[in-house]
Amino acid sequence: MLLKNLLEHIGLEPGRLHFSWISSAEAAKFVEVANEVNQVVEELGPARFLVKRKARVA
Amino acid sequence: MLHYTEKIREIAGRLLKQGVVDVFIGYRKGSVPMMNNPLLIRDPGSTDLLYWDSNCALNLCNYLTGRKDRIGIVATGCVSRNIVTHIVENQISRSQLYVVGIPCTGMISHRAVIRAVGGREIIEFEEQGERFLVRGRDFEEIFEKNDFLQSNCAVCRYPNPVLYDEMLGERVPGYEGDDVYRDVEKVEQMSSEDRRGFFSRMISRCIRCYACRDACPLCYCPTCFVDESRPQWVGKSIDPVDTMTFHLLRAFHCAGRCTDCGACERACPMGIPVRQFTKKLNKDVQELFSWEAGLGLEQRPPLDVYRQDDYDGFIR
Structure with a gap:
């Protein structure tokens, strides 16, 4: 929670970061969560923040 | 806070002479105004180097990590809280420490002072109770200390040491506002x-x-x-x-x-x-x-x- 709050505090879009705890026996939950994450992130579009394109050299 | 200097020297001398501690950690006057340096002394004869004013804002707890000897250390509210954290995290044990507590009225932000004199070079700093004086080559100004506190000191709720063996003065009130x-x-x-x-x-x-x-x-x-x-x-x-x-x-x-x-x-x-x-x-x-x-x-x-x-x- 602290990490999520900090990252969103410095400007990471809400919805970019997800946490879940899924047991190896919970296949259905895995599918559900994966689909949900996929959907939310797709709506947000490609990440622009904290993405290192290329090392900048002087 | 200047008057604590004498007391710190006296206590450091006593502790080192009596062999209560092997090393004493405090501050000395920096070579540049408003920049006091951490100082570790072992010789009871060199306690005159110790110094205290409102520019002692580096955290002395930094020098405790992993030490095996017995240590005397000067601690304000925040330093004492870091010492507690160090003990809780097993970086030092309480029995090694002799904590000299200082009720702290806050440290001066050297940056704010430099801004206030328009970036001119300060060559002398003198604390006078609640005020302090800065002198440069062609200027001299007196400021109220409370207008120049570091932003964390201005809203400090724990100015008094939470852990000490000896306290150097009366407790001071902490910040009580709810807008920390x-x-x-x-x-x-x-x-x-x-x-x-x-x-x-x-x-x-x-x-x-x-x-x-x-x-x-x-x-x-x-x-x-x-x-x-x-x-x-x-x-x-x-x-x-x-x-x-x-x-x-x-x-x-x-x-x-x-x-x-x-x-x-x-x-x-x-x-x-x-x-x-x-x-x-x-x-x-x-x-x-x-x-x-x-x-x-x-x-x-x-x-x-x-x-x-x-x-x-x-x-x-």
């Missing part, structure tokens, strides 16, 4: 986009010197993640993303441990308000775990224990 986190709240109210800009601009001046880390008593790992190269956790360039990663991780390593002593901000050569990161964490730790670091030896830090009622609304 006003600066963090102000940023919280900005939009996500604006905050991204705010923090990116803020660290754009960072030269990755790691002075903030070095000044921090919490940063005592034998090898810091930024210095490792196998594996390399974070890029070593001044690419904005690398720099942001460094600041995020540095702050997160202090989660639930930071006492807001302000050493990081004071040490930053670029004047970056790096406490903006740690203070957000302090605020959240207080809201989520009702925790403030270093207030007692009995409790374990929040990130060190599991409780059934820990907040887990973010996990699916």
